[in-house]
Amino acid sequence: MKDVLFTLAEKKLLCDGVWEFTLASQEALPPIRCGQFLHLKLDGAFLLRRPFCIYKYDTHSVSLVVAVVGGGTRRLAELSAGTRLSAVLPIGNGFTLEKKHRKILLLGGGVGCAPLATVPVTYPDREYVSYLGFSRASNVMFEKEFGAFGKTVVGTDDGSYGRGGYITDILAADIDALCPDIILTCGPTPMLKAVARLSHQKKIPAYMSGESHMGCGVGACLVCTCAVKQPDGTIANKRACVDGPVFNLEDILL
């Protein structure tokens, strides 16, 4: 982990209220793995940093997907290219694949697709199938990016683009034919619950990247905890920042 000074190099509107930010650094960034995140310092009245998953990365830059959901993200969306921003990165355990995981199913909901896009970059030697769910046609994002990794299915809840219905229902209909070795997912809680049921029924391991209100982002303050089942059956409050943000979907209490 390192506090790095970035320049906002590029800002691109992905859909209504959702931006892609590209942050560039003069110095080389510490090594980043898929599913890790950064903790971005805002200015003025926003004292707490804001956590964002890393959507794209290379040696000197990172991209984030910023959905405007409150005052802090609104402030961010107002920033113009050239603004200096500091962020601690990389944070968290990220997604880990074992050798036996050859066919990977990426299942994203809305902006939750973003952290999954780094998996094929960290593990380029696997087969990927992506299922991306959005509420409606105007919110569809990332189709081209995931398309570059392999077969990609897009669904919208209202059926206005791609296949209609919840993406988890669409996946449930296809999963026996797909036979993935593992599911990696990120998205709204109801979607994660549906994935947990599917994973349990089909006996396919699933890992999710979660979101939590954060304080320090370095593992010290214990405000971002989530309840996680331990091997001995007890429930422990684990830090989303450094023990997560990726947890086994079977163990986390959603």
Next chain:
Amino acid sequence: MNEQTEYTVDTAVRICGVDFKNPIITASGTFGFGKEYAEFYDINALGGICTKGLTKERREGNASPRIAETPMGMLNSVGLQNPGVEGFILEDVPFLSSLDTVVIGNVAGRTEEDYCYAVEKVSALDCIRMIELNISCPNVKAGGMAFGVLPESVEKITKAVKKYCHKPLMVKLSPNVANIADNARAAENGGADCLSLINTVGGMAVDWRRRRPVLANVCGGLSGPAVKPIALKMVYEAHKAVKIPIVGMGGIMSAEDVMEFLVAGATAVEVGSANIFDPHTGINLVNELTNLMKRCKIKSVYEVTGSLVV
């Protein structure tokens, strides 16, 4: 030659016989057990570090969300999640023993017996130079603040743990009381060697659209710059009320803030929320304070402590 660089200042302070390199101590609950921040800077440069509140048994703390951002501040309701005294000894003491800075063990409990047990165990450790008695945590139902509100109970719990405490005893006072001077005197009468104040101010955040509290615990403790004026007033009042040294805290973000607390009567300060806002806060404050003292030609921290002219 630059006059400023030649001027030497002494940032060291001694509190109850314990030598601190400088008056910057990281506050309990915002600095874990030091390890996390050691990744960002040499934490031995700090005056001291205060551990997360330790209890007899391991505690899982409150449900999430445990944090809310508020105007110039934050609310937390962690609820004393900690590995317990035994877990602390196994997991954290080896690292703390390797440090060359003062480690203060923050201790909390549910009952008087729990407090005495934890104080005895923690204060017996070589790496612990001082105990900070947390009788002011607003986030646990039993214990914590129940001991810290009435002056009688402050005196009683202080007296009780003092017998078991192998190191100097610092009592951390709550601001959620009728008269801070009474509570400061009560701790002094109970045998406290020094005081630290303030703990967080009771507060609440509401998400009106959902008709729900933001914190799962409903209420929490407010900290950050928003509480600094409250903290300064209480440090000032406590300093007038007692003879023992005071470690001041509440919303410190800069060396200027540190100076304000020293002037109001503090011998050293604790820095809490600012660590959460920026992981380099501790080291930045040590450097800024040294530079500020040079610029203002202040030779020693002692010149400043309690220098308020009213």
